[in-house]
Amino acid sequence: xxxxxxxxxxALRDAVEAISSLPGVGKRSALRLALHLLKQPVDKIQxxxxxxxxxxxxxxxxxxxxxVSDSETCSICADTRRDHKSIxxxxxxxxxMSIEATGQYHGVYHVLGGIISPIGGVGxxxxxxxxxxxxVTPDTEVILALSGDVEGETTSFYIYRQISASGCKVTTLARxxxxxxxxxxxxxxxxxxxIANRQIFKP
Amino acid sequence: xxxxxxxxxxALRDAVEAISSLPGVGKRSALRLALHLLKQPVDKIQxxxxxxxxxxxxxxxxxxxxxVSDSETCSICADTRRDHKSIxxxxxxxxxMSIEATGQYHGVYHVLGGIISPIGGVGxxxxxxxxxxxxVTPDTEVILALSGDVEGETTSFYIYRQISASGCKVTTLARxxxxxxxxxxxxxxxxxxxIANRQIFKP
Numbered sequence: 001x002x003x004x005x006x007x008x009x010x011a012l013r014d015a016v017e018a019i020s021s022l023p024g025v026g027k028r029s030a031l032r033l034a035l036h037l038l039k040q041p042v043d044k045i046q047x048x049x050x051x052x053x054x055x056x057x058x059x060x061x062x063x064x065x066x067x068v069s070d071s072e073t074c075s076i077c078a079d080t081r082r083d084h085k086s087i088x089x090x091x092x093x094x095x096x097m098s099i100e101a102t103g104q105y106h107g108v109y110h111v112l113g114g115i116i117s118p119i120g121g122v123g124x125x126x127x128x129x130x131x132x133x134x135x136v137t138p139d140t141e142v143i144l145a146l147s148g149d150v151e152g153e154t155t156s157f158y159i160y161r162q163i164s165a166s167g168c169k170v171t172t173l174a175r176x177x178x179x180x181x182x183x184x185x186x187x188x189x190x191x192x193x194x195i196a197n198r199q200i201f202k203p
Numbered sequence: 204x205x206x207x208x209x210x211x212x213x214a215l216r217d218a219v220e221a222i223s224s225l226p227g228v229g230k231r232s233a234l235r236l237a238l239h240l241l242k243q244p245v246d247k248i249q250x251x252x253x254x255x256x257x258x259x260x261x262x263x264x265x266x267x268x269x270x271v272s273d274s275e276t277c278s279i280c281a282d283t284r285r286d287h288k289s290i291x292x293x294x295x296x297x298x299x300m301s302i303e304a305t306g307q308y309h310g311v312y313h314v315l316g317g318i319i320s321p322i323g324g325v326g327x328x329x330x331x332x333x334x335x336x337x338x339v340t341p342d343t344e345v346i347l348a349l350s351g352d353v354e355g356e357t358t359s360f361y362i363y364r365q366i367s368a369s370g371c372k373v374t375t376l377a378r379x380x381x382x383x384x385x386x387x388x389x390x391x392x393x394x395x396x397x398i399a400n401r402q403i404f405k406p
Contacts, residue, residue, distance in 0.1 A: 006300055006303050006304060007300075008270055008271045008272055008273075008277055008278065008279075008296065008299070008300070009261070009262050009263075009271045009272055009273045010261070010273055011254075011257040011258055011261030011262045011273070012258070012262055012271055014254040014257060015254045015255055015257065015258050017254070018250065018251045018254035018255065019255075021251070022236050022239060022240070023235075023236070023239055024232075025236075029227075031297065031300075032226075032297070033225050033226070033228075034258065035271075035295070035296055035297060036225060036226055037225070037255065037258050038258050038262060038271070042259045042260070045255065045256065045258050045259040046256060046259050047221065048221045048224070048255055049252045049253070049255040049256030049259070050252070050256075051214075051217040051218045051220070051221035052218055052221065052222075052240065052248065052251055052252040052255060053248065053249060053252030053253075053256075054214040054217060054218065055214055055215070055218050055237065055240055055241050055248050056245045056248040056249050056252070057245070058212070058213070058214030059212050059214045059215055059241060060212075067211055068211045068212045068215055068238075068241070069211055069212055070211075070212045070213055070214070074211055075211065076211075092238070093211065093238055094234060094235070094238060096211070097209060097210070097211070097234075100209050101209060
């Protein structure tokens with residue numbers, strides 16, 4: 001039963017307020033985490049603090065794909081073995097990390113930095129769409145790897161209209177039942193589209 | 204699908220590792236939080252970092268009750284209006300804050316800094332029990348406000364044996380059904396003890 005302002009120490013209160021400003025972390029969890037940190041050795045607390053502080057200055061964004069990077073060009077864009085004619089368009093840094101972890105993609109990326117959302121007040125000009133258009137040539141394949149909800153579809157459609165005139169190839173992620181998914185638990189839309197877009201069986 | 208070492212930036216990896224060292228925060232949540240921080244203005248990140256860093260040096264422990272404090276004596280121990288003959292023994296700083304939030308207690312506290320746990324490797328000498336014994340006089344009331352599990356009971360019993368010779372009064376928190384609790388959902392031990400320790404009805 002933690003109330004607003006009965007903190008025994010200003011430094012503790014400041015830390016709790018900082019931690020509880022993170023998304024999904026309430027005051028109660030923040031207090032638990034702050035007290036945990038407080039129990040750690042001084043040098044560990046200082047390393048923690050420095051690691052957060054370094055985010056302010058130690059992180060750059062790749063000037064080509066807007067990915068988080070240690071330098072002006074990220075390691076993916078700098079890799080000459082990758083296919084620079086295949087550009088996978090994603091919403092966020094996390095999506096790049098997820099796709100990289102699959103090991104199935106050998107092209108490059110373009111991080112939009114968000115998704116078009118009239119409700120969230122995010123318009124096309126808030127995203128790196130202009131920079132994407134500038135990268136696209138007629139022999140490029142642009143893979144739209146955005147989420148399948150209304151906002152993702154809207155963003156995909158907007159980008160398609162911006163780049164299709166260049167004559168590039170535009171593809172999107174395959175949608176269907178997940179591997180190992182049970183038919184019984186699939187939602188009707190996914191199942192319906194899986195039947196409509198059925199593929200040749202390759203045993 | 205985040206794998207071990209495909210972070211696009213060392214500063215980001217350091218921050219994720221620091222954040223995921225917190226209890227109950229996995230790598231995936233840590234990445235989400237680090238990327239959230241990364242989107243904040245530089246000065247906000249720096250204030251966050253400083254608030255954590257201040258935990259290392261800005262927080263003291265009260266020399267009397269071991270409570271977190273801004274100075275050598277905490278505001279509760281320094282308050283002459285409080286009853287210094289009533290010492291409430293608790294496991295942690297959070298327990299003090301919880302009891303203070305009730306507004307029902309006007310004595311002082313003693314923070315043990317843990318609980319006796321043979322499995323966790325915590326023995327009586329790891330806790331501030333000696334300091335408690337030194338505070339107790341024959342006219343003191345010691346309120347054992349520890350949790351009701353085996354470790355809490357063990358610690359209460361250990362402390363009782365250490366202080367009872369002084370002739371002080373030793374009490375413990377009332378146990379029973381919570382206010383508003385439904386009989387149907389109460390566990391058998393709590394319900395059984397609530398009947399055995401029944402109280403005079405005061406309408």
